[in-house]
Amino acid sequence: MSYLLMFVTLLHLITLAILFIATMEKSWWVWDGMENSDLWYNCRFDNDTQTWLCATSKETEWLQSVQVLMVLSVVFSSVSFLVFLGQLFTMSKGGLFYFTGLCQVFAGLTAFAAALIYTLHNQEILEASQELTKGHFGYCFILAWVCVPLLLISGVMYIHLLLHPLANPKGAKKQCELCRKPAYLQCTKCRVTFYCDTDHQQADWVGIHEKVCQLLTPIRTTMPFHSLQADRDHQCAQIQHRQKELIEISRAVAQKKLFEGKYQESLPAAQLSLHCAMDVYGSHSLMLVPAYLLLAEANVGLGSLVQAEKYMCQAEWTVMKTPDCSPTVLHQLHRSQGRLYTATGNLEGALLHFANDVYHASEEYGLDNIVTCSGYFLMANVFIKQGKMDIASSLYAEVASTWHSHLTTLLKSHTQGSMTLEQSLALKCAWLLPPGITPGTEAVFSRKTEYIKIKDEAQQAEADQMLRAMMDIQESSPKQDATQNALVTHCLAMLWFLGGSADKAYVVDDSTRSAALVFSRKALQSIQLVPDHSLTVPIQNLMQLAAETAQHTTNQAEHVLV
Numbered sequence: 001m002s003y004l005l006m007f008v009t010l011l012h013l014i015t016l017a018i019l020f021i022a023t024m025e026k027s028w029w030v031w032d033g034m035e036n037s038d039l040w041y042n043c044r045f046d047n048d049t050q051t052w053l054c055a056t057s058k059e060t061e062w063l064q065s066v067q068v069l070m071v072l073s074v075v076f077s078s079v080s081f082l083v084f085l086g087q088l089f090t091m092s093k094g095g096l097f098y099f100t101g102l103c104q105v106f107a108g109l110t111a112f113a114a115a116l117i118y119t120l121h122n123q124e125i126l127e128a129s130q131e132l133t134k135g136h137f138g139y140c141f142i143l144a145w146v147c148v149p150l151l152l153i154s155g156v157m158y159i160h161l162l163l164h165p166l167a168n169p170k171g172a173k174k175q176c177e178l179c180r181k182p183a184y185l186q187c188t189k190c191r192v193t194f195y196c197d198t199d200h201q202q203a204d205w206v207g208i209h210e211k212v213c214q215l216l217t218p219i220r221t222t223m224p225f226h227s228l229q230a231d232r233d234h235q236c237a238q239i240q241h242r243q244k245e246l247i248e249i250s251r252a253v254a255q256k257k258l259f260e261g262k263y264q265e266s267l268p269a270a271q272l273s274l275h276c277a278m279d280v281y282g283s284h285s286l287m288l289v290p291a292y293l294l295l296a297e298a299n300v301g302l303g304s305l306v307q308a309e310k311y312m313c314q315a316e317w318t319v320m321k322t323p324d325c326s327p328t329v330l331h332q333l334h335r336s337q338g339r340l341y342t343a344t345g346n347l348e349g350a351l352l353h354f355a356n357d358v359y360h361a362s363e364e365y366g367l368d369n370i371v372t373c374s375g376y377f378l379m380a381n382v383f384i385k386q387g388k389m390d391i392a393s394s395l396y397a398e399v400a401s402t403w404h405s406h407l408t409t410l411l412k413s414h415t416q417g418s419m420t421l422e423q424s425l426a427l428k429c430a431w432l433l434p435p436g437i438t439p440g441t442e443a444v445f446s447r448k449t450e451y452i453k454i455k456d457e458a459q460q461a462e463a464d465q466m467l468r469a470m471m472d473i474q475e476s477s478p479k480q481d482a483t484q485n486a487l488v489t490h491c492l493a494m495l496w497f498l499g500g501s502a503d504k505a506y507v508v509d510d511s512t513r514s515a516a517l518v519f520s521r522k523a524l525q526s527i528q529l530v531p532d533h534s535l536t537v538p539i540q541n542l543m544q545l546a547a548e549t550a551q552h553t554t555n556q557a558e559h560v561l562v
């Protein structure tokens with residue numbers, strides 16, 4: 001804790017004590033040292049018994065208001081102190097210092113009013129008791145006046161503490177993780193992440209920090225440097241390796257949130273990946289492009305198109321300066337540009353970008369890959385907006401069949417059983433693994449699995465979003481295509497079935513299972529409407545499988561309970 005924070009605490013305690021004494025003690029007014037009067041009693045020193053004899057003061061309206069104001073002042077100041085203590089010991093330092101400061105200022109103002117009334121109207125207040133001319137103001141009265149500036153000063157200091165990063169050690173300027181403004185809060189778990197207020201802390205926690213909190217500590221702690229050059233290099237390399245992992249994880253999290261439609265929540269993760277990439281690769285590297293694109297797409301989703309265009313320009317500029325970009329980067333760039341154009345209503349421009357997206361994606365992944373076919377899906381959405389339903393539905397058919405064959409392969413390898421967790425995850429996400437992440441030590445491996453899992457969830461979110469959109473469009477169109485319907489719902493059923501079973505660590509809950517069952521039933525209904533029954537058996541098998549696994553999980557749960 002900084003000295004200033006300690007000083008403010010001490011000041012508050014002392015002021016509170018003085019205020020208490022002023023309110024409760026004798027002698028607001030003194031007559032020759034033998035008789036005095038306070039807010040509550042008139043007392044006289046009795047020489048015969050050597051004791052103070054006290055009687056309740058005669059209450060006038062002025063006396064009552066002084067009493068009330070002084071008590072209020074004590075209450076305000078105490079509440080303010082309790083709130084302050086509460087904030088110090090919980091994470092939410094900062095946001096509520098306003099409350100503490102305001103309470104304290106109020107306490108100062110009420111004390112001021114009380115002292116002022118006593119000063120101006122002491123004649124009326126004391127009239128009933130004694131002749132006024134013989135006496136003078138007592139020390140409690142002076143203390144009440146002393147409290148006024150002290151309370152006001154400490155109130156202002158609390159508010160000041162909130163506005164300026166005084167609670168931080170000198171030299172190290174802490175910045176808010178999200179908005180880069182001066183920070184006042186610290187994550188109590190990693191102790192290396194700071195925030196300007198509780199809102200930003202909460203937003204970052206939900207967005208990304210929860211997943212990377214522990215990863216950040218070794219990266220952001222400046223370790224004592226080794227004397228040997230070789231050791232230093234080793235240490236730097238290790239930190240860089242961790243930073244690269246962090247970039248990938250935060251990128252995957254942002255992507256997942258985007259697919260889920262949680263645009264606001266995706267911002268912290270995208271920002272983290274951008275800042276981290278800047279640290280590692282410098283501010284002009286091509287490695288920054290994916291982060292720029294994520295930020296642009298999040299802003300498109302949020303409707304702030306100007307901001308989105310800014311990020312898009314940064315990405316375009318970076319790509320333009322690099323002579324031979326990989327197709328992956330180009331496909332991502334065009335896809336994001338297409339999304340931005342769609343949002344601004346430039347549909348022709350959007351189509352052009354999506355066409356480029358598909359071209360570059362197919363260069364990297366091949367034509368009938370699920371990555372490439374997302375481009376078809378986006379194109380089809382634009383055609384729908386243009387009213388060209390025929391082109392749109394043929395593109396949707398392409399998307400559905402690509403996903404169908406992909407999911408069928410996955411399901412087959414899953415039901416054949418013998419795969420390990422790592423194999424099945426790798427099969428699902430092999431094409432999504434960035435270069436540089438290779439299995440190594442046990443620790444790296446565990447984080448790699450974690451990373452693949454996030455990637456896998458992102459993939460699932462994207463597929464779910466696309467397939468559902470296609471299903472909704474099918475169901476709302478006047479001439480329904482039962483084959484296409486069956487294909488899409490079968491895909492959804494497989495997707496939901498696989499989503500819960502590729503990894504035992506996934507939460508296998510009833511909703512996942514029942515979703516698989518619901519979609520299988522839908523698919524079965526659709527398939528009965530068409531002459532081609534080649535899908536009937538796979539769908540029935542899947543239904544049985546889903547039901548069995550559900551049964552199995554229930555049995556297991558019962559077993560555990562017994």
Ligand SMILES: [Zn+2]
Binds near residue numbers: 180
């Ligand atoms: Zn902030």
Ligand SMILES: [Zn+2]
Binds near residue numbers: 193214
């Ligand atoms: Zn943390």
